[in-house]
Amino acid sequence: MGETRRVETLVVGGGIGGLSAALALSRQGIPVHVLEKAPEFREIGAGIQLAPNASYALDRLGVLEEVRKGAFFPNRLVLMDALSGGPITALDLGEKFVEKFGYPYFVVHRGDLLDALFDGCRSAEGITLEASKDVVAVDSRPDRAIASCADGSVYEARALVGADGLWSTTRKLLVDDSRPLCTGYVSYRGTIPMEKMTKHAGLDELSDMVIWTGPEMHFVHYPVRRGELCNLVVSFRSKKYTAESDDWGTEEELDAVFSSPCEQVLNGVRLVNRDRRWSLHDRLPADTWSRDRTTLLGDAAHAMYQFVAQGAAQAMEDGLVLADSLAAFGDDVPAALAAYQRNRYPRTSRVQWLARRFGEILHVGGIGADLRTALLSQRATDDYEIADWLYSYRAGLHDAAAQVAGAAGSG
Numbered sequence: 001m002g003e004t005r006r007v008e009t010l011v012v013g014g015g016i017g018g019l020s021a022a023l024a025l026s027r028q029g030i031p032v033h034v035l036e037k038a039p040e041f042r043e044i045g046a047g048i049q050l051a052p053n054a055s056y057a058l059d060r061l062g063v064l065e066e067v068r069k070g071a072f073f074p075n076r077l078v079l080m081d082a083l084s085g086g087p088i089t090a091l092d093l094g095e096k097f098v099e100k101f102g103y104p105y106f107v108v109h110r111g112d113l114l115d116a117l118f119d120g121c122r123s124a125e126g127i128t129l130e131a132s133k134d135v136v137a138v139d140s141r142p143d144r145a146i147a148s149c150a151d152g153s154v155y156e157a158r159a160l161v162g163a164d165g166l167w168s169t170t171r172k173l174l175v176d177d178s179r180p181l182c183t184g185y186v187s188y189r190g191t192i193p194m195e196k197m198t199k200h201a202g203l204d205e206l207s208d209m210v211i212w213t214g215p216e217m218h219f220v221h222y223p224v225r226r227g228e229l230c231n232l233v234v235s236f237r238s239k240k241y242t243a244e245s246d247d248w249g250t251e252e253e254l255d256a257v258f259s260s261p262c263e264q265v266l267n268g269v270r271l272v273n274r275d276r277r278w279s280l281h282d283r284l285p286a287d288t289w290s291r292d293r294t295t296l297l298g299d300a301a302h303a304m305y306q307f308v309a310q311g312a313a314q315a316m317e318d319g320l321v322l323a324d325s326l327a328a329f330g331d332d333v334p335a336a337l338a339a340y341q342r343n344r345y346p347r348t349s350r351v352q353w354l355a356r357r358f359g360e361i362l363h364v365g366g367i368g369a370d371l372r373t374a375l376l377s378q379r380a381t382d383d384y385e386i387a388d389w390l391y392s393y394r395a396g397l398h399d400a401a402a403q404v405a406g407a408a409g410s411g
C-alpha cells in the first residue's frame, strides 16, 4: 500500500462536473483536491449546447466570459423533419429569449469549455489537480471518506465527491443499481472546418442550431468556435443491440439507417466523424447519492440522455449547490451532503425523465410523427413556457439558513 494523503474535500473525476465542483468549492473558501484518471484534463473534440441555466452556473463559477470567447450564438433552435426536409418547429433565441431568461443560449467546443474551467481551477485558491490517478475503490465512514488509486496511493478526505461519470466507481458504493441503461441508441460526432460544410450538407442557414428528426434517428448540426467549426452529431437506434456484445451501431448500420432521408441530411451525415461511436445510456433516478461523507455529482449521480442537452448543465448546477451546502453546514458534512441531495434530486430526476420523453417525441415514426408535427408546427416560435422551469433555474442553496436550522432542530 502507498502513501496516505489527508485532504479536505476530494473530487474523483476532472470532467465538466468535477472541475465545476472544484471551482464552486474554492469560491466558498473550501480547499479541494481533484483526482483524474486520464493523463490530462481534456474533453473530446465535439460541441456542447449551453442553455441559460448553464450560463448562470458558469457566471457564478466566474468563467462565463472566458467560455463565451469561443462561443457561437445561434439565432434559433430549429426542428426539421429528416425524411421530408420540411420544418416542424423552432425556438427564437434572440432578444426576447435573452430578456426572458437573463442569458443567451449558446454553443461551444467542449475543449474550450473544459479549458476555461481548468484555467479557472489553476488560478483559483486552494485547488490541487492531479492527473493519472485512477480511483479503484471508495469507502465512506462516519468520520472520513477514503479513495484508493490503482497506483497504490490512498486519500482520506473530510468529504468525497464522486464526479466520475457514467461508469462511476464511487456510485457502486452508494446506489444499488448495476450498469447504466441502454435502449440501443448510438451517436457518432465531431467537428469539421466550417468551409467543408456546404448548403447541400444541410446548412442553408449558417446561424441556426438544427435538429433533423426521423423514426429512431436524428442528426444535429451547429457552428462552434465563433463559427469557425461545425459540430455534427448523428444518432440512431441499432436493431442489432444486445447488452452482451459491442458489435452493434456500426458504420454499415449508420449508412443503412440514413439511406433515404432528405438530401440535406444524406449529405450532412456523410461528413460526420466515424472514428469513434458512443453508445447512449441513462439511469433511473435514485435518491441515495449521499452517505456519511460521500456523495455523487453529474453523470455519476443522474446520467441522462443528451436529447435535451442538459447533462453538463445539471453537473455544473450540482457543483454550486454542493459547495453552498458544505459552506452552510460547516463541520456537519453528512448533513450538508444530505441537504445537497434534497435540493438537487427533484430537479435532476425531472430532467432525466424529460430527456427520455423528448427522445420519444424526436424519434417517433408513422402516424405519431404526423401528429407530433401537426401539434408542434402550431406553436409560436417565441413561446418559451415549455422551457421556463428548466432554463430559468438559478442553482444555489437559496434557503441555507432555514435548512441548517431545520437540520439542527431534527438532530
Ligand SMILES: Cc1cc2nc3c(=O)[nH]c(=O)nc-3n(C[C@H](O)[C@H](O)[C@H](O)COP(=O)(O)OP(=O)(O)OC[C@H]3O[C@@H](n4cnc5c(N)ncnc54)[C@H](O)[C@@H]3O)c2cc1C
Binding pocket: 012, 013, 014, 015, 016, 017, 018, 035, 036, 037, 038, 047, 048, 049, 050, 133, 134, 135, 136, 163, 164, 165, 166, 167, 168, 169, 187, 189, 233, 278, 297, 298, 299, 300, 306, 309, 310, 311, 312, 313, 314, 315
Ligand atoms: C452525444 C452527447 C451530446 C451531449 N450534449 C450535451 C449538451 O449539448 N449539453 C449538455 O449540457 N450536456 C450534453 N451532454 C451530456 C454531457 O456531456 C455530460 O452530462 C457531462 O459531460 C457529464 O459530466 P461529468 O463531469 O459528470 O462526467 P464526465 O464528463 O464523464 O467526466 C467524468 C470524469 O471522471 C474521470 N473518471 C472516471 N472514472 C474515474 C476514476 N475511477 N478515477 C478518476 N477519474 C475518473 C473521467 O476520465 C472523466 O474525466 C451530451 C452527451 C452526449 C453523449
